[in-house]
Amino acid sequence: MNNLRTDKYKKKKKHRVLKIISAILLVIILVCAGLLGYAYWKTSATFDQIHKPVEGKQNTSVTLNGSTPFSVLLLGVDEREGDRGRSDTMIAATVNGTTNKIQMLSIPRDTQTEIVGHNSVDKINAAYAYGGVKMAEDTASNFLNDIPFNYYIKINMEGFKDLVDAVGGITVYNDKDGLELGDKTFNKGEITLDGDDALAYVRIRKTDVEGDFGRQKRQQQVISAIADKLMSTGLIWHFNDVLNAVGDNIETDFTMNDVTKIAKNYAGALGNVENLQVSGTGGKQSDGIWYYVVSDDERARLHDELAKNLGIN
Missing domain, CATH: 1.20.5 (Single alpha-helices involved in coiled-coils or other helix-helix interfaces)
Known part of the structure; x- marks a missing residue:
């Protein structure tokens, strides 16, 4: 019992x-x-x-299925109240999910080129000031001998620091000693950057022996470091901060569905980034203004490099 x-x-x-x-x-x-x-x-x-589609632009979106390459124009813009500003940063990126390769080509902001839609020859960073994203895209495409841009991402550089802070800071390797901007100095070696430091780090030109090219390298370096942080599992702890920073400082014609597909179908390309550079000569031209002059042969070479990754002629 x-x-x-x-x-x-x-x-x-x-x-x-x-x-x-x-x-x-x-x-x-x-x-x-x-x-x-x-x-x-x-x-x-x-x-x-x-989400801000480009007014007057034909639909250039592609099926983001992993096997279709696509291109993006990244614009870093110094915007102030009542002033559209110029594109301080212009990067042409191509993504290929079959070869698992991303290309990032920084176009120097002082590059002399035709400003498409403005009937003028000027520095390429003036295109955004004259006609916004549409004119910047058309001008960059023309400079690269008709490389198309399927999408764009525009970031306000003043708000760039918000995104770095939102991911909890980043760590990069600085390959030069004595880089200075204002009261900030960056020495050679691995350095950890908060938002203010990162913004200064990507803006340095005068104390870098490579000038604008060094600045472009650091921009690409910092963008990659942010991307690495965004892809990390620790993102969940910074979720709100990241989205608030994105919402306040970024515009794009990517949709949420597009980004979801890219994360799913092109993940293999994220760890394989090829950084490209524009070769040219700098100096004052007949109008007394300093330009970076790029030959037709160099433009053709850059076209071929990007076109190969996009699977076009």
């Missing part, structure tokens, strides 16, 4: 434990579902805020 009562007690206790475990699992599932729902809502709301 006692054994029977003991067995019943054990079964009852076991049943109660299972109920407690089930209740705990249910709470965890509900909490996770709530977080995922919030994350989806927050991300979706952010993309609604930053």
Whole structure:
């Protein structure tokens, strides 16, 4: 009789434990579902805020299925109240999911070129000031002998520091001693940067023996470091900060669905970035203005490099 009562007690206790475990699992599932729902809502709301199709541009989006290459024009712009500003940074990027390779070509802002739609020859960074993203895209495409741009991303450089802070800072390797801007000095070696430091680091030109080319390298370096942080599992702890920084400082014609497809179908390319440079000569021209002059042969070479990764002629 006692054994029977003991067995019943054990079964009852076991049943109660299972109920407690089930209740705990249910709470965890509900909490996770709530977080995922919030994350989806927050991300979706952010993309609604930053999604800005280019007015007057034909639809150039592609099927982001992993086998179709695509191109992006990245613009870093110094915007101030009442002033559109110029594109301080212009990077042509191509992404190939078959070869798993990303190319990043920084076009020097002082590059002399035809400003498409403005009937003038000027520094390439003036295109954005004259006609916004559309004119910047058309001008960069023309400079690269008709390399098309499927998408664009524009970031306000003043807000660039917000994104670095949002991911908890970044670590990069500085290959030069004595880089200075204002009261900030960066010496050779591995350095950890907060937002203010990163913004200064990518703006240095005068104290870099490579001038604008050194600045371009650092821009690409910092962009890659931010991307690495964004892809890390620790992003969940910075989720709100990242989306707030993105919402305040970035515009793009990518949709949330596009970015989801890229993360899924082109992940293999993210770790294989080829940085390209524009070769030319700098000096004052007949109008007394300093330009970076690029030959037709060099433009043809750059076209061929980018076209190969895009699978076009």
